[in-house]
Amino acid sequence: MMIAGERRYGRLSNGVFEPAPVGTDPWDLLDESATGSTQFEDAVPVDSATKLExxxxxxxxxxxxxxxxxxxxxxxxxxxxxxxxxxxxxxxxxxxxxxxxxxxxxxxxxxxxxxxxxxxxxxxxxxxxxxxxxxxxxxxxxxxxxxxxxxxxxxxxxxxxxxxxxxxxxxxxxxxxxxxxxxxxxxxxxxxxxxxxxxxxxxxxxxxxxxxxxxxxxxxxxxxxxxxxxxxxxxxxxxxxxxxxxxxxxxxxxxxxxxxxxxxxxxxxxxxxxxxxxxxxxxxxxxxAGATAHPVPSARRREWSQPQQP
Amino acid sequence: MMIAGERRYGRLSNGVFEPAPVGTDPWDLLDESATGSTQFEDAVPVDSATKLExxxxxxxxxxxxxxxxxxxxxxxxxxxxxxxxxxxxxxxxxxxxxxxxxxxxxxxxxxxxxxxxxxxxxxxxxxxxxxxxxxxxxxxxxxxxxxxxxxxxxxxxxxxxxxxxxxxxxxxxxxxxxxxxxxxxxxxxxxxxxxxxxxxxxxxxxxxxxxxxxxxxxxxxxxxxxxxxxxxxxxxxxxxxxxxxxxxxxxxxxxxxxxxxxxxxxxxxxxxxxxxxxxxxxxxxxxxAGATAHPVPSARRREWSQPQQP
Known part of the structure; x- marks a missing residue:
């Protein structure tokens, strides 16, 4: 999620997000999910409207x-x-x-x-x-x-x-x-x-x-x-x-x-x-509402013919 | 290309490859292709059999x-x-x-x-x-x-x-x-x-x-x-x-x-x-020749039915 403009990985559970230290590799966080050695920071409440990356x-x-x-x-x-x-x-x-x-x-x-x-x-x-x-x-x-x-x-x-x-x-x-x-x-x-x-x-x-x-x-x-x-x-x-x-x-x-x-x-x-x-x-x-499409033309006609068998 | 086990970007022309310094960003190299400020190293000959990344x-x-x-x-x-x-x-x-x-x-x-x-x-x-x-x-x-x-x-x-x-x-x-x-x-x-x-x-x-x-x-x-x-x-x-x-x-x-x-x-x-x-x-x-395929089974049959209109 984004905290004070900074992207942070962390742990999400029971309506709270606990950020891991800045620079934590999310793959390390996943690998060690069972070990619990990361020192998570103070929990931030989240609900279904919270923006999460x-x-x-x-x-x-x-x-x-x-x-x-x-x-x-x-x-x-x-x-x-x-x-x-x-x-x-x-x-x-x-x-x-x-x-x-x-x-x-x-x-x-x-x-x-x-x-x-x-x-x-x-x-x-x-x-x-x-x-x-x-x-x-x-x-x-x-x-x-x-x-x-x-x-x-x-x-x-x-x-x-x-x-x-x-x-x-x-x-x-x-x-x-x-x-x-x-x-x-x-x-x-x-x-x-x-x-x-x-x-x-x-x-x-x-x-x-x-x-x-x-x-x-x-x-x-x-x-x-x-x-x-x-x-x-x-x-x-x-x-x-x-x-x-x-x-x-x-x-x-x-x-x-x-x-x-x-x-x-x-x-x-x-x-x-x-x-x-x-x-x-x-x-x-x-x-x-989304963006307006910029026009792209239809196909240009190019001369072509069936090629000789190689 | 790979030189002595190290991946290097550089300039390729007329059958020679000239490596840029280690750590050169290839996008910088492309941006400045007209300016010529990079100091390229000694040219290495390449032909159609040379491995290039x-x-x-x-x-x-x-x-x-x-x-x-x-x-x-x-x-x-x-x-x-x-x-x-x-x-x-x-x-x-x-x-x-x-x-x-x-x-x-x-x-x-x-x-x-x-x-x-x-x-x-x-x-x-x-x-x-x-x-x-x-x-x-x-x-x-x-x-x-x-x-x-x-x-x-x-x-x-x-x-x-x-x-x-x-x-x-x-x-x-x-x-x-x-x-x-x-x-x-x-x-x-x-x-x-x-x-x-x-x-x-x-x-x-x-x-x-x-x-x-x-x-x-x-x-x-x-x-x-x-x-x-x-x-x-x-x-x-x-x-x-x-x-x-x-x-x-x-x-x-x-x-x-x-x-x-x-x-x-x-x-x-x-x-x-x-x-x-x-x-x-x-x-x-x-x-x-390529690898041998590991088997993957065909679809498991699951019960399903036409859903009610929401």
């Missing part, structure tokens, strides 16, 4: 799609069918998104320029604590520093249009992703752990209205499986963030899929979106 | 698709039609890829686990020199530190399979992207500049065989237009890299699209892929 320095952001209910409903919104493609079942799908869009709880979220169908996505993310290459599922658990709440803000109109080219999403998702309020280490979740699943209740509200609820245990893969897959043949590094994908009922688009585009309005300037995940806390952001 | 510290990597010939041919490989979707013409499409896959010239490139259709993509990238938010096209030019060659290595079998879910590409592209050999500032390209285009000859070879050639002037958008679009409503920061997309004839998949999958073999262990762009230099990498 993204809890760790973030590298690359990968976002998966692992809840079948969301996959079926949101595909229905896009393509009119709730048939989940066979390949979705065979391997966990993901895309990379913009690390510079990460935002903490309490901050206002601008509507992406040109969007009239702005939405949110309730997810949990694993924060990676050490570098790994081509990890097995067993090895992968040791690389997860903890979990945090992840709101993948989504401009559905921009997203569905750009994805007709077959790439992305990119502009549909790159303005903001809320991460926070803290990284909760796995030792804090023991009583909610069932094998490799975590039965954490998830809920999203728009203003005072509950939109959807689910359990993190409904992921079709464990976070270790997602990390093993992400690291297959490449690096996943400390500070990387891996989103679970949206839980069932965790976004408006799923309801647009089931009940039509008029079923529930998109979020508007002034709306507050609040997400609570059991044991992980609450993130809350208010939406505001 | 990625020339700047990289943040986020965005890769566009701006050459119509490539778009038509590679879509034909995937979907059987060379009809480019209308939205491709309306706005520049891109996706985010793995910044941890970036590799310099001279390094061996592992084949992604499980891929039997490994390919390359000849591109030029703009390297962003200062942070920008919601930039106009005019403002965007001032944020481009220079250009570099960009080889977006691609596992076509993994890519076409994962993209059936409608996200990405991700695993099809995340093992390696070669960037280098240097960042060339725009003042070095004046005689090849025509308005906002750069008529730089591009060529890719596999071993000694020329596969394709094009000109960078055939991009359907300028790099400033791509950057303005990328920054619309969000941050593009120093160290971010923006790929042009593959030029015409710049990958094998385009030829598979025009002439069938047997038209030319995928790259194999031992093949050397060499890319030369006028004024920007040459990057060259040899492909080797």
């Amino acid at each position: 993204v809890p760790v320095p973030v590298g690359a952001v990968r976002d998966f799609i692992t809840f079948e209910q969301h996959t079926a409903g949101s595909l229905r919104a896009v393509s009119g069918t709730s048939e989940v493609p066979q390949v979705w079942h065979e391997q966990p799908a993901f895309y990379f998104t913009n690390p510079h869009g990460l935002t903490g709880t309490g901050y206002d979220i601008p509507i992406p320029p040109g969007s009239e169908r702005f939405d949110f996505e309730l997810e949990v993310a694993a924060v990676i604590g050490k570098d790994g290459y081509n990890l097995s599922v067993e090895e992968a658990w040791e690389h997860i520093a903890g979990f945090t709440i992840f709101n993948d803000w989504s401009a559905r109109d921009l997203q569905s249009n750009e994805m007709k080219v077959g790439l992305g999403p990119a502009k549909g998702k790159d303005t903001a992703t809320t991460v926070g309020p803290a990284v909760v280490t796995l030792d804090e979740l023991t009583d909610k752990r069932q094998g490799d699943s975590f039965d954490l209740a998830m809920e999203v509200r728009v203003n005072d209205k509950v939109i959807g609820t689910d359990s993190l245990a409904n992921m079709a893969w464990s976070f270790a499986e997602l990390l093993a897959y992400a690291s297959r043949g490449t690096w996943v590094r400390r500070g990387d963030v891996i989103g679970s994908g949206t839980c069932g009922g965790g976004c408006l688009a799923e309801f647009w899929g089931w009940y039509g585009e008029g079923a529930i309005p998109p979020v508007q300037g002034g709306d507050t979106v609040t997400m609570t995940v059991e044991k992980l806390g609450t993130i809350s952001n208010t939406v505001k | 990625v020339p700047v510290p990289v943040g986020a990597v965005r890769d566009f698709i701006t050459f119509e010939q490539h778009t038509a041919g590679s879509l034909r490989a995937v979907s059987g039609t060379s009809e480019v979707p209308q939205v491709w013409h309306e706005q520049p499409a891109f996706y985010f890829t793995n910044p941890h896959g970036l590799t310099g010239t001279g390094y061996d490139i592992p084949i992604p686990p499980g891929s039997e259709r490994f390919d390359f993509e000849l591109e030029v990238a703009a390297v962003i020199g200062k942070d920008g938010y919601n930039l106009s096209v005019e403002e965007a030019w001032e944020h481009i530190a220079g250009f570099t060659i960009f080889n977006d290595w691609s596992a076509r079998d993994l890519q076409s399979n994962e993209m059936k879910v409608g996200l990405g590409p991700a695993k099809g592209k995340d093992t390696a992207t070669t960037v280098g050999p240097a960042v060339v500032t725009l003042d070095e390209l004046t005689d090849k500049r025509q308005g906002d285009s750069f008529d730089l000859a591009m060529e890719v070879r596999v071993n000694d065989k020329v596969i394709g050639t094009d000109s960078l002037a055939n991009m359907a958008w300028s790099f400033a237009e791509l950057l303005a679009y990328a920054s619309r409503g969000t941050w593009v920061r120093r160290g971010d890299v923006i790929g042009s997309g593959t030029c015409g004839g710049g990958c094998l998949a385009e030829f598979w699209g025009w002439y069938g999958e047997g038209a030319i073999p995928p790259v194999q262990g031992g093949d050397t892929v060499t890319m030369t762009v006028e004024k920007l230099g040459t990057i060259s990498n040899t492909v080797k």
Whole structure:
């Protein structure tokens, strides 16, 4: 969080933030969460309106799609069918998104320029604590520093249009992703752990209205499986963030899929979106008008022809 | 490049590398490329086999698709039609890829686990020199530190399979992207500049065989237009890299699209892929066998049902 203009890491619990000494490495803080050797400073009260920074320095952001209910409903919104493609079942799908869009709880979220169908996505993310290459599922658990709440803000109109080219999403998702309020280490979740699943209740509200609820245990893969897959043949590094994908009922688009585009309005300037995940806390952001888009022309026509076979 | 185990930035020209003093900030080096106040050390000869590191510290990597010939041919490989979707013409499409896959010239490139259709993509990238938010096209030019060659290595079998879910590409592209050999500032390209285009000859070879050639002037958008679009409503920061997309004839998949999958073999262990762009230099990498994939199970079935309308 920010104290007197200075960014400070620390410990968040039971409605208070206890800053660690200036210069404390947040990764050390996570590593030693069980040892308690850090001398924390005086507690500062926080509530859902308090601005807190993204809890760790973030590298690359990968976002998966692992809840079948969301996959079926949101595909229905896009393509009119709730048939989940066979390949979705065979391997966990993901895309990379913009690390510079990460935002903490309490901050206002601008509507992406040109969007009239702005939405949110309730997810949990694993924060990676050490570098790994081509990890097995067993090895992968040791690389997860903890979990945090992840709101993948989504401009559905921009997203569905750009994805007709077959790439992305990119502009549909790159303005903001809320991460926070803290990284909760796995030792804090023991009583909610069932094998490799975590039965954490998830809920999203728009203003005072509950939109959807689910359990993190409904992921079709464990976070270790997602990390093993992400690291297959490449690096996943400390500070990387891996989103679970949206839980069932965790976004408006799923309801647009089931009940039509008029079923529930998109979020508007002034709306507050609040997400609570059991044991992980609450993130809350208010939406505001965004920037105006600068014009970018359509494609220039260039001469081209089918090339000779090499 | 690496000298006696130490990473050093410096100046590359005419087959020699001149190291700047230890600790020199590469961004200062790019800013002052015209002033010549740095005291460079003794020149070291380099050739296409010399290992050079990625020339700047990289943040986020965005890769566009701006050459119509490539778009038509590679879509034909995937979907059987060379009809480019209308939205491709309306706005520049891109996706985010793995910044941890970036590799310099001279390094061996592992084949992604499980891929039997490994390919390359000849591109030029703009390297962003200062942070920008919601930039106009005019403002965007001032944020481009220079250009570099960009080889977006691609596992076509993994890519076409994962993209059936409608996200990405991700695993099809995340093992390696070669960037280098240097960042060339725009003042070095004046005689090849025509308005906002750069008529730089591009060529890719596999071993000694020329596969394709094009000109960078055939991009359907300028790099400033791509950057303005990328920054619309969000941050593009120093160290971010923006790929042009593959030029015409710049990958094998385009030829598979025009002439069938047997038209030319995928790259194999031992093949050397060499890319030369006028004024920007040459990057060259040899492909080797990759890691073995650790198993990740298919989706667990979870109970779910259509939710009540909120």
